[in-house]
Amino acid sequence: MSFFKKLRDRMFRSSEKISDGVEQLVEAAPAPEAPASVPDAPARGILARLTGQAAPEAARRVLDDAMLESLEEMLIAADMGVDTALRVTANLAEGRMGRRVSADEIRAALATEIARIMEPVARPMPLYPSRPQVVLVVGVNGSGKTTTIGKLASQFKAAGKSVVIAAGDTFRAAAVEQLQIWGSRAGVPVLTAPEGSDPASLAFDAMTRAQETGADLLLIDTAGRLQNRTDLMEELAKIVRVIRKKDPTAPHNTLLVLDATTGQNALLQVEIFRKIADVSGLVMTKLDGTAKGGVLVALADRFGLPIHAIGVGEQIDDLQPFDPDDFARALVGIDA
Secondary structure, X not given: OOHHHHHHHHHOXXXXXXXXHHHHHHHOOOOOOOOOOOOOOOOOOHHHHHOOOOOXXXXXXEOOHHHHHHHHHHHHHOOOOHHHHHHHHHHHHOOOOOOEEEHHHHHHHHHHHHHHHHHHXXXXXXXXXXXXXXXXXXXXXXXXHHHHHHXXXXXXXXXXXXXXXXXXXXXXXXXXHHHHHHHHHHOOOEEOOOOOOOHHHHHHHHHHXXXXXXXXXXXXXXXXXXXXXXXXXXXXXXXXXXXXXXXXXXXXXXXXXXXXXXXXXXXXXXXXXXXXXXXXXXXXXXXXXXXXXXXXXXXXXXXXXXXXEEEOOOOHHXXXXXXXXXXXXXXXXXXX
8 A cells, every 4th residue: 555545545534524624615605596598407317428428517616705714714623723724725815716616626726735835844854974873852752752763763774774772761661662672673773771760871872882883873762751841851951961972963863753643732842842952853643543634734834844754553664754745635635
């Protein structure tokens, strides 16, 4: 199954809501009155199809203020946020106000405007000549951070890169065990420490190991306990200070992993982690089930941070580079 098909079929229930909502919005418009001399067109039946008669035209509705307001509400319900929804619909209205439009035309226009917002932030995680390239991965507990590290490690290893993982969330045994499973699958060493150990000390040891073995990449997991932001800030700052003793330019990437099911809370998480850590890029996980994918558009519009990858499941190929056109089409329910 192609990633776009997964994106379309599994990623969003909100895509169905947007697609169906646009259809209902257009069809709900009162039909224009036909001239008295023109009889109502009969329904197209089997005979009409066999004889090649043209199908009836798709339903159309005049794009007016009321329709725009309904579109705005639909996008806000998909977690796009008020400001972004207003911007998308305003751009969509340019050159179309007062015209009769079909549901397909509206969906295509929405996809175009969404892709335009997403295009500047769709960038893969940069790779540098530094060895090891240190990637600090941050995010709240439960965001899919640990699984994302495992998938990245497996993908980089499959691409011929040597990788070391540091299980820096030393307060959660489940996170360490999960990384060990991924490391075993990928043939990647996972460095651990006793539960409750100092994460900065583990990061220092991992940096030493990565340098000694000539590893290309060092992926460092971190805790995500936002209940006490001061402690988390101090912990991350200490990890950075320690690894910079080995390499003053590290970390070379700081990835923030976000859970799409949190909706607008993802915006707050970006604000917090940008203050706590120097976030260089985003990874969005769990774009399936009840996820409202519009929040990714809001993130791009508000912060402009690179979106490196998105995830729609638990398998290794369910984490893929972010493609703005595929995402936009999937979000509004366009099949291809």
